[in-house]
Amino acid sequence: MASSTLPPVLAAIDVGTNAVRLELARPDADGALETLHQERDPIRPGEGVFATGAMPEETADRLLATLRRYAALCKRHKALVRAVATSALRESRNRDAIVQRVRDETGLDLEVVSGKEEARLICLGVLHRKPPGARSLLIDIGGGSTEVALTTGEQPDHLWSLALGAVRLTEVFEASQEVSSKHLRLMRSFVAETVRKTLPEKKLSGAPKGALGSSGTINAVVAFASGEDGNIATVRQISQAVNALAAMPPERRRKRFDPRRADIIVSGALILEGAMKHLGVETVSAVNRGLRDGLLVDLLYRQDVTRKDHSLTATALELGRRFFFDEKHCRQVARLAVALFDALANLHHLPLSARPYLEVAALLHDIGTTVSYERHHKHTYYLIRNADIPGLSERERALVALVARYHRRSVPKVSHPGMAGLPASEARTVRKLATLLRVANALDCSHQQPIKSIRASAGRDGVTLHLNARQPMDLELWTVDREAAYFRSVFGKRLLFHVGK
Structure with a gap:
């Protein structure tokens, strides 16, 4: 009997450019989310997409195999699911076919979200339960795009999505191996130009000098820049980290980082450096929350x-x-x-x-x-x-x-x-x-707003609209009377009017 009173399990599935992630959680009585299960599969859904414009069949097969397993886990927990895909599938010309295949083979409704919706969800995940008046500046570097948000509490005031991600930049400049000084200068110029075209030219009014950085890429860059256990780095430290990572032989990068992260770490550091400099940010603090957490918070809020x-x-x-x-x-x-x-x-x-x-x-x-x-x-x-x-x-x-x-x-x-x-x-x-x-x-x-207030009551004879008017409204009454027949066909009630002042 007691188990029937438990709130439903919530499931978040994030199909990113680097990896696919699943998290199952249950809200407690205070609205906090207790994690029940997590998985991350680094299958690189975005591999080849930015170079060819489409997701290759073998990549789609890997994605479907992963999502079939995730769907079975969600079904076992009778979870409420929200599954989203970001920039890799967003820019893939065969996205509709893949979304349909996911629906047919797994039963999941995979939603390809816009860059701004992705940024909003990241805000929810990182800033959940933030004090209502607190101002935050958030940067999230994904594989295919970078999201920036200026927020009050957990609500975004401004959202930006840049078509600039660690995997995309790496593929465009073939930067997974050695990065020469000339190559590094070209990449820095490209990042600066893209950031300048997308983000506001003027400094953001009321923005804090310290940004929050979510995503595995930012966590890895900040830890490298500040020291093994550090989670905060200055813009100067990030710039030094860019130079050090670019000069590091590929074999050393793969020993220092997860091999798949090592291939894109230089690009990720460059994007973080470019965003911080353009925004006038002095420090960045790495956080371990992001889109997946935002999906869970969004599901939680939709229950209320x-x-x-x-x-x-x-x-x-x-x-x-x-x-x-x-x-x-x-x-x-x-x-x-x-x-x-x-x-x-x-x-x-x-x-x-x-x-x-x-x-x-x-x-x-x-x-x-x-x-x-x-x-x-x-x-x-x-x-x-x-x-x-x-x-x-x-x-x-x-x-x-x-x-x-x-x-x-x-x-x-x-x-x-x-x-x-x-x-x-x-x-x-x-x-x-x-x-x-x-x-x-x-x-x-x-278009003159003649009605100050409206009250509606449904009785046996019909629905009466009690209209408190500030001026004559003959045109409104004539027009709304023409809608009465359709109102009755939908709701089975006559539409009646009472006008007062």
Whole structure:
């Protein structure tokens, strides 16, 4: 009996460029994560990808064999799983075929995450339970990319992903063996140029002078630079380490480091040096947490449906501003939409986890107008579907895009072409959320925010919207009345209105 009260086991699978990792953990009563099992297989999923643009078949076979074993372990523990792949698969032109093969042969849904989502997850892993006001600067060097984040607490304020990783740089410059002085100068120039193009030119306001460095590469470089037991190094020590590692014969590097790490250690040290110098960082402290830990924290937070992710709202607003949206209108529509969602929970029967989908869709429903007002709902769908929205998986982003697409014109009937291929449960979610969004959008069709507050109540005769207005809203009432028929077809209730001041 007691075992049935235990929280579920959480499983994180990280398909990186150098290795594939698995961690199984269970949250305790305080929300801390107790590790049950860990594995790391250095199968180099990114081997050859940056040179050829595709994952070779033999590499894919190694990956599938590893993931089949991981999937069996997850199944044995009845774990909730999130499996992600980063830059190697992100840039592989046969990624879709490999993802499908993983699904068919292991049952795992392998999600190829964007660079910014990777950075967000790393922040969660490294900064979990960080004091809310604490400022941090985080650097993570992977095999194919480097992520940089400026954060407050565990929430990212700014995220950057550089197409510059230890394996990628090594392959581009064939730097796994000896590195001559001329070769080293070329690599330093290349790193400096790439960093300069991606990271802000001006020093980051409020950024600490000491950075946190996650990843095995940074841990190895910092330990070498500062001494065997050191976990903090100055930028001068990192520069000295670059020169020493480049001058070291390959055989000595392989004795000093794990053989596969030894091949890429010079490139990793160069990237760390370039990032620290550009960011004006004086020291870097190595930490033993990263993406895999972030996946577990993300799974933990997703179990708490009452937790609001403010970073997701901030990301949506930032994306909207990029497309010059009417922020007052979109914020009003989002406010009305989530108020309807909360008040009508006993009518729509959707989980609280669907609430952020509606809020993001409401905030972004008009961004397609930057392309053209005509058919802007379709442009909105395309922009959201292809946007980088950290905090949403690829599948979740597709649902948000559909909800936003159906805020006007065609309604999301199962027979509509835009709904083709959706599982029945997702189709129901889209229909219900889009219906609430259509009502909320109609209630601010003038873009003048005439409604101060809204309260909804469901009775036997229908759903009554009690609207507290600050000015006449004849246009809104005429427009929302046109949505009443579809509302009734979805929820089986008439839509009634009561306006007060």
